[in-house]
Amino acid sequence: GPIQAKTFRYAFQGDAQSLDPHALNETFTIGFHANIYEGLIRRDTELNIEPALATEWEMLSPTHWRFHLREGVTFHNGNTFNADDVVFTFKRIQMDGSDMGSKIAPNTEVIKVDDYTVDFKTAQPNPILHYEWQDVFIMDKEWAEVHDATHPTDITTDADNYAAFHANGTGPFKVESRETDVETVLVRNEDWWDTPQHNLDRVVFTPISQDSTRVAALLSGEVDMAYPIPVQDLRRVDANPQTEALTGPELRTIFLGMDQMRDELLYSNVEGKNPFKDVRVREAVYRAIDIRAIKQKIMRGQSDPSALMISPFLFALSDQFERPSYDPEKSQQLLADAGYPDGFQVAMDCPNNRYVNDEAICQAVVAMLAKVGVDVDLNAQPKAQYFAKVLAYDTSFYLLGWTPSSLDSYNVYANLIMCLDRDKTPTQAKFNYGGYCNPKIDALAEQILVETDEAKRNELIAEGFRILEKDWGYIPLHQQYLAWGAASDVDVKQSPDNKMLLYYVNMQ
Amino acid sequence: MAASNKSDLIHRPGLTGALARALDSDVAYSFRQSKITMLAAAITAIFFLAALFAPWIAPHDPYDLTNISLMDSFLPPMWMEGGDARFPLGTDDQGRGILSTIIYGARASLLVGFAAVLLAAAIGVTLGLIAGYLGGTADALIMRVAEVQLSFPAILIALLIDGVTRGVLGGQGEGNLAFAVIIVSIGLSFWVQYARTVRGSCLVEKNKEYVQAARVIGVHPALIVMRHVLPNVLGPVLVIATISLALAIITEATLSFLGVGVPPTQPSLGTMIRVGNDFLFSGEWWISMFPGAALAILVLAVNLLGDWLRDALNPKLR
Amino acid sequence: MASPVLQVDNLTVEFPGRRGTLRAVDDISFQIAEGEVLGVVGESGAGKSMTGTAVIGLLEPPGRISGGSVHLEGQRIDNLPHEQMRRIRGDKIGMIFQDPLTSLNPLYTVGFHLTETIRTHTDLSEAQARRRAIELLNEVGIPAPEQRIDQYPHHFSGGMRQRVVIALALSAEPKLVIADEPTTALDVSIQAQIIQLLKRLCRDHGTSVMLITHDMGVIAETADRVAVMYAGRIVEVGPVREVVQNAKHPYTEGLMGAIPKIGGRTEDLVQITGSMPRLSQIPSGCAFHPRCPQAFDRCTQERPELLPVGDSKAACWLHAPEAADAAGGRRG
Amino acid sequence: MRPKRPTPREVDVAERPVLQVRDLAKRFDVSPPLLNRLLQGQPQAFVQAIDDVGFDIPRGTTFSLVGESGSGKSTVARVVVGLYRPTQGSVTFDGTDLASIRSRKQMAPLRRRWAMIFQDPYASLNPRWRVRTIIAEPIRVHGLANGEAAIKRRVGELLELVGLSAQDGDKFAHEFSGGQRQRISIARALASEPEFLVCDEPTSALDVSVQAQILNLMKRLQRELGLTYLFISHDLAVVYHISDYVGVMYLGRLVEWAPAHELFTRPQHPYTRMLLEAIPDLEMSGRARTPVGGEVPSPIHPPAGCHFHPRCPFADGDRCQREVPMAHDIPGGGQVRCHAVEEGRMPPADVHTRG
């Protein structure tokens, strides 16, 4: 008889911002698009690169790459996929309004060789050119032209961008209907080129913003899968016979940053001086934080304390690093040595709806620092306000999380660790809100970028991290765990980049 | 002509007389008659005293961060397995004792409630008196503004003001400023009721003959408003004040729930409930339920007092 | 006298209150014969309205009849079940309140009030009731009743509203009408019109009237007999001429003297010193004795009952046959 | 006619009346809102609360105003004490034209010299104040005594003057009966040692027995302090009892005024006659009362000509409907506004049983 249609319902705390695959570079949105669109490459559950729309590629020279495209692939509307679409896509992501411009250097040439071959010529050598291309989703050129969507969704014009509300990918699912922030229905793409590993016919996605409502929906069986699950509820989700919790380390590293660029802290009672410029103070702060307590109590074991600014998952030599010990006495001693026997006062910026238990972590940090005499004013705020503030470098002490989207350490150097010089190199270390700077590291980073030998490169990276550690430049806290919940009768593959990929889902 | 010999008998001069009269009054009588009201008053008084003397009463100071330890977090109430006698009602996610935090949290809630109500009453009564006594353009203007204001419920206005201040100040100088922001937000959203009521009473009072008598004597209009009209419109103001105290406390809690409340390091009852909400499913019910119960009891008690006051001050209902 | 329309015996009305129970009406008895107008006078708070309200059974809790009986045409009505008493109200007993401005529901037309009442007590159809209503309006002297009937009370002046109220009270041709200060809220010139109207209608329909007022002038003109109340009791009752011109009780005397008279002498008015006691502090003996210029020992101790004096009755020891000497003769 | 009481001050100040009212008018704008007028063509509406009222009050006498509700009595009183500004006409108090006063400061010494007693003893005392404070208010405002002790003493005197005891000052108004409250009002009115008292229906909320107390008190105070009263009432018997002169108002116009005895024995105006007719007959002489017929007309649309003509049995159907009658003197002192009287069409006044 006919097999019963399998409908999979799942919930996340928010919705994909747009269906336009180039509009926003944000984890969930991209992860959602990944079910509909595909890139030249994709990552398996272990995050290894595997061919997708490109079957293979080679480096003809350090600045010249060739990609061979998969033949016989059609878009959801039936158009065939070919090199024109790839060239179109890479042009499109560099236009105004695209949030994906950084996936490719601006002066890179994209050349159609034949219908199924595309060349990339870069100005500088880039051994990791394609590392982030799992997120560069290929759009159908003709479709975009017909629907006047050749530009990425541009917020400055009032015209609806067709691509923002409609999707035409090559991926395993097609969009059946969509109501932003309410419900999006996907159906199986019967003509997918790959062999489906999933058995879904229909997928209903609902954003549920309240944690407890989301958990309730999972527990009551209204959805088959929900994430994130608050860490404290994992036990209950697990204990419930109909559901189970899926956890695993995420790639994101949560850390604390301190303003080390100003001569006087913006938000502090210390006048004329910046305590964070003193390496002893930074060490004191580091050592005052009891990361194990945070793991045990706030994260309920759902985190891996980190010694590095990158997940061990993404850096081969991470086992060479060990987190400096928690030592409040030493901390107090260091503060006294640095001239702050009674501590000092500083304000801390913290998002309260961005990372797992972000506000609670900050509160705990505040309490721990209080014990060594540092009096922290906690300013916990919604992410929009938080980012507005830190993006303006208007902070003295903050908590941030970072996932290198290339899954490579260079990304961390380039965004967080290298010297911040807004006038000379505006895009470099843009997210180094504290302005940590050590020219030695900058020099290393430049080598890392061009070094193609894996082992050597790793050594360079480790060296940089050692300098950072000695400088106590950042205070890495942990990699938070992914916390998903799913009905017991569905099989969901969790990947550490926190993307929920439907093509790995199976239902009984 | 001695017409009042009889009343001389019950005349008691001085303070004791005043006190005796107050105790003997109808309001006091109706108070003594209603067990529920007395209970409500007792509960309110307990909350107030506890809030006032929190540092001396609470087992711990949950606002003193050197005092709390993350390792004490999530302890269940004393009588449950794993409970700790230091924390009779258990601890929250930061290791603060729930009991102490309730006491301090009530302090925060009452502070916000009180200050907001005072602010609202001050604005509302002043504008109401001006509108009612002067009439004309002032009246029209104030009442139009009130009408605009009315179209937004308190929670919306509070969200707005809170958002604006945060936007303008960039969220800096948290702590006391956050309190001020919440107080102002709630205060500004509650004034209309006072203004309308006071204006209404004022329109009635100003035509009463005792006000006209003062005018004939030549008392300055400002003085007439202050000394004659004001005390006589305070009855309804008192009633609104109690009820809006309850409302303000709830509004603060709701704002905390929506994430724009008082700073998390100085939790109010609302903040506690919001935080505790996250631990309802995980079985740590005490984090939200005790503060929730405390909030409900406090608000209920204040509401009951307000209710009673409304009836007691309304001679028609006696 | 034939059997009275209304017979009140030892009626007592009490208000249980915070400081014990107040007696608003204290053991009073009177009757009203068919077609008779009984005036009830007395100071404010003397219990006049309570008496009327008790008779029609509209005391509001916590007030209650705590003793005595009320008979209407021989039928005891003070202990009737709620529903039966309701049928009597409006049908056998009509009532007129003091304030015509507030006696009519502002949301309904005058016609609605009338037809509603008529249909409650008769089984006339809507149309018949309306015709009857127009007749009634005509009878109480409202011009153009066909148009006026569909207007709202606020379209009527005070005097006209009181006429409507009278029409309502009389619409079911009751045996007894209790009129509680029907003219106090009206203009001097209208007062006389209303009183005359009431008097005429009741005479035409043979209705008995209990006319409550403090206006002695109205009583003098309208009533057949007068009952004077003081602090919850009837202190004097008798034919109107007798009471007005030859008061027996010192209170009645004071009351009559306090009325300024046109053409009277210009010196000071007779004045009863002090004021009526509060119900909670009614003096022992005769309640009037602290204010009475002729009080003597017995007045402070024993409470006088109504005793016949001439054509009327008075509750005063001065008129007790054996007491006249004890008082050392009447002064004044 | 009652003998005029000689008063101490009458000798010093010659014949200058305490109060002179000339051509007084007060109009209230009761128009519907502008928009209604524009859209529905509704006219502006005014209530001519008083219209062309004039009278004098000699020192030490009582002038009474009578008339039905809405006839403008209170409005006259309010204009006289400065609560309303007149639309037209003048009020002259002891030689000073009130219209000439520009500021509150200038007004203060005058305010001291008059006072007002209101109708409602319950509403005219601030319920939250102790009686002492209430009575002291004029003393404080006008700075009539120095120091609390002096004020207290003065308040005690005043309370005793009106027949209460000095200790009563500690109580609140609600602890007194209506009559006692009215005494407190009078004490307050006397606190600034005024020469002239405006009494707006001071007894109509009171019982006859209490009314008698107050009327006696007022007469006593007049005798002892030489006060001048403007007395307002609609109770003709009360007015007869207390007045030297009586004015009768109808729909804002003073239709007749005359010495009290004159007015009551020889009423001229048909309305006055009707009012007198309407007085209940306590004597029970069997006199048939003929109540005034008809309803009181709307003050917004008063009848043209003589306002009284629709209810007047002597209206001649033409002149009365068109022409506003002018005041003209009548024998015995006083004035009347009536075409019928002027033309001599009136039958002689019915003076039976009186006098």
Added chain:
Amino acid sequence: MIAFIIRRLLQSIVVMLVVALLAFSMFRYIGDPINQMVGVETSSEEREALRERLGLNDPMLVQFGRFVADAARFDFGVSYQQKKPVSALFADRLPATLELAFLSAVFALACGIPMGVYTALRRDAWLSKVFLTVSLIGISLPTFLIGILMIFVFSVWLGWLPSFGRGETVDLGIWTTGLLTANGWKAAIMPAITLGLFQMTLIMRLVRSEMLEVLRTDYIKFARARGLSDRAVHFGHALKNTLVPVITITGLQLGSIIAFAIITETVFQWPGMGLLFLQAIQNVDIPIMAAYLILIAFFFVLINLIVDLLYYAVDPRLRVDRSTSAGH
């Protein structure tokens, strides 16, 4: 009557203008809209260019004028966050909120009025005391707590009712409704009760106190004296008169239901305006916030207008027609 309506309309326009000014000027100062529009990697030159293009550098008055002119054409711009015209977003979300508001208003009225009447007529009955006490508890618990407890009991524990969303909806062209499916009704029960509970309590207490006042009036006493049946007295006279003042206040209350829905929608993930607004606040999505404010004010003004007209219909004293008022 026409004048009355016109006056109300003029007042409403003034109110709306003031609200527009508030909406515009207040939100102009929250956060930086540019930050919300672009990803974190946009350069400051690009930001400045965007600022210029959006007209955010123009004088305030010009921006306000543009804002009002656009708003009058129901053009509230494009949501910074969702990149979709606000009017389209609202069109999607409005039905959900209006249905929720409608259901809770019906719930509040249908329960509040009878309960108020009952408690006024039977002051001493035990049921009245229960109503009064329970209702007090109802206003003493914050809405969000009630909602969460209800989810806990009815969804998680008993599994009777859905914990979130609108259930199945039917698209009727411009309007999607949840009221045509059993599922949709089930989904609406908890949110509607949560939202309506507070209003119900207020209405009940209001009706009770007004009714008690009315029962004390002379015309009620006189109606009893005329021997009318209790039914006629209580419902024909007392209730109708009670409703006159109740209408106004209830109108105001119902007006605020839509705004109060913010909390309920958040708790139940009800896809309505409130949810949109809250998200907008968090994302500093100015066009949505401004439009929301204006919309709320608009509904308020509209409801007020209706209430005034109702008032007018119920209370004949307000109907001043010249033919009769000139009669006396």
